[in-house]
Amino acid sequence: MLTLSAPTRPSWIGSALDHLDDLLLDHAHCEKKAAGAALKLLFSYPQHGCLQEPLSRLAREELGHFEQVLQRLEDRGVAFGRQRPSAYGGKLHALVRPSEPQRLMDLLLVAAIIEARSCERFKLLSDAIEDPDLAKFYAGLLACEARHHGLYVELAIDLGDAAQVRGRLAELSACEARILEEPARDVRVHS
Ligand SMILES: [Fe+2]
Ligand SMILES: [Fe+2]
Numbered sequence: 001m002l003t004l005s006a007p008t009r010p011s012w013i014g015s016a017l018d019h020l021d022d023l024l025l026d027h028a029h030c031e032k033k034a035a036g037a038a039l040k041l042l043f044s045y046p047q048h049g050c051l052q053e054p055l056s057r058l059a060r061e062e063l064g065h066f067e068q069v070l071q072r073l074e075d076r077g078v079a080f081g082r083q084r085p086s087a088y089g090g091k092l093h094a095l096v097r098p099s100e101p102q103r104l105m106d107l108l109l110v111a112a113i114i115e116a117r118s119c120e121r122f123k124l125l126s127d128a129i130e131d132p133d134l135a136k137f138y139a140g141l142l143a144c145e146a147r148h149h150g151l152y153v154e155l156a157i158d159l160g161d162a163a164q165v166r167g168r169l170a171e172l173s174a175c176e177a178r179i180l181e182e183p184a185r186d187v188r189v190h191s
Contacts, residue, residue, distance in 0.1 A: 002116040002149055003169050006177035013124045015187040020129070021078045026188045028069040028080060030118065033089065034148075035062035037111055045104060050158050054151055061144060072137065088190035089114070091179045095172060105160050109169050112152035113176050117190055119145035 016023050038059035045051055073080055092113065096106040119142045126138035156165045184191035 005173040013128050019187045030189050031066035035059045086188035086191045108152045108156040112149050115145045115149035
């Protein structure tokens with residue numbers, strides 16, 4: 001089950017459909033960032049054996065998604081390139097506590113929440129997009145992102161106290177919902 005403290009506001013899906021090419025471009029960046037976040041954890045925490053194989057596999061899977069979104073962009077004639085990102089990731093990472101072991105717990109839980117929000121929004125997209133191929137693409141991806149959400153929460157529990165992890169996840173999820181209430185300049189996967 002996804003741990004989100006509030007659902008996406010109803011206006012998001014309409015804006016997303018109105019700016020679908022922008023959203024797909026952001027989505028490509030998100031998949032690459034998801035792979036990068038997993039790799040960063042591998043480099044930062046080689047002492048935690050339980051992280052290594054699952055996060056290596058997750059990073060490969062995210063790069064696979066990145067390549068699939070690149071193909072969708074090419075099919076639609078949209079060039080991949082730089083794009084102004086949403087402030088979401090930076091605001092969430094600002095909540096990560098600086099000292100260990102809280103830092104690692106928070107990094108895993110922030111990743112879990114980002115995966116959960118992606119999953120929720122991919123479901124909205126798969127239900128609303130008229131192009132059947134693209135709708136099917138999002139329906140396929142959301143199961144992966146739900147699994148990634150569960151994996152990050154499990155890893156945090158493996159490395160810490162389950163009750164503390166659940167409590168911190170609830171706190172961070174509430175913060176995430178507040179971040180999404182703040183006005184955003186552009187429509188993004190996480191805006
Ligand atoms: Fe992904
Ligand atoms: Fe993911």
